[in-house]
Amino acid sequence: MILEKVPVLGALETNVYFYVDDETNRGVIIDPGAEATKLAEIIRKKEWIIEKILITHGHFDHIGAVEQLHEKFDIPYFIHKNGEKYLTDISYNLSVFYEPYIVLKDANFFEDGDAFSIGKNNKAQLQVIYTPGHTTDSVIFYDYKNGIAFSGDTIFKNSIGAVHFPGGDARQLADSVFNRIFKLPEETLLYSGHSDVTSIKAEKSRYYNYD
Numbered sequence: 314m315i316l317e318k319v320p321v322l323g324a325l326e327t328n329v330y331f332y333v334d335d336e337t338n339r340g341v342i343i344d345p346g347a348e349a350t351k352l353a354e355i356i357r358k359k360e361w362i363i364e365k366i367l368i369t370h371g372h373f374d375h376i377g378a379v380e381q382l383h384e385k386f387d388i389p390y391f392i393h394k395n396g397e398k399y400l401t402d403i404s405y406n407l408s409v410f411y412e413p414y415i416v417l418k419d420a421n422f423f424e425d426g427d428a429f430s431i432g433k434n435n436k437a438q439l440q441v442i443y444t445p446g447h448t449t450d451s452v453i454f455y456d457y458k459n460g461i462a463f464s465g466d467t468i469f470k471n472s473i474g475a476v477h478f479p480g481g482d483a484r485q486l487a488d489s490v491f492n493r494i495f496k497l498p499e500e501t502l503l504y505s506g507h508s509d510v511t512s513i514k515a516e517k518s519r520y521y522n523y524d
């Protein structure tokens with residue numbers, strides 16, 4: 314599998330991830346937050362066939378390039394069923410504070426436990442784990458076969474998500490982190506929306522004493 318991180322700059326810098334099968338060149342893009350032209354150029358140069366846009370949550374800095382990629386390559390986009398509100402309400406996706414306003418009306422929806430296969434023979438499979446708290450539509454995409462997860466803004470290297478935006482809830486976030494994410498194997502690597510890669514073990518060690 315090819316995992317490529319591309320930092321893009323809108324009002325904030327966000328990590329966009331390509332996750333592509335190296336045999337078939339088919340894969341997905343996760344959280345195209347800005348710089349659609351740059352992302353499209355990468356897709357064209359690498360001759361990747363991007364089959365889906367997967368969204369960890371509907372904040373503007375994770376969805377800013379969705380519309381253009383959707384239109385240019387006819388790629389469908391997917392978000393948790395609670396994400397409809399975020400994609401269609403500029404106060405919820407926070408684009409009310411930044412130009413341009415973002416309203417996305419062609420989303421496909423998934424639920425906790427759904428999974429997306431990538432590549433030949435299910436070489437990778439991204440399982441949806443619902444992790445509300447940062448927003449009511451937050452998920453992580455967990456590939457148990459390869460021991461990685463795309464964690465959006467739920468958990469970062471050395472911190473967890475903010476809860477002061479619409480739909481944020483500190484109690485839910487704690488439940489998502491401690492009772493869902495920290496239950497994954499400790500060697501699992503976490504690729505977040507705004508930090509370097511980390512691991513479950515490293516983040517758990519901030520709360521638990523292993524000695």
Ligand SMILES: [Zn+2]
Pocket residue numbers: 370372447466
């Ligand atoms: Zn966010």
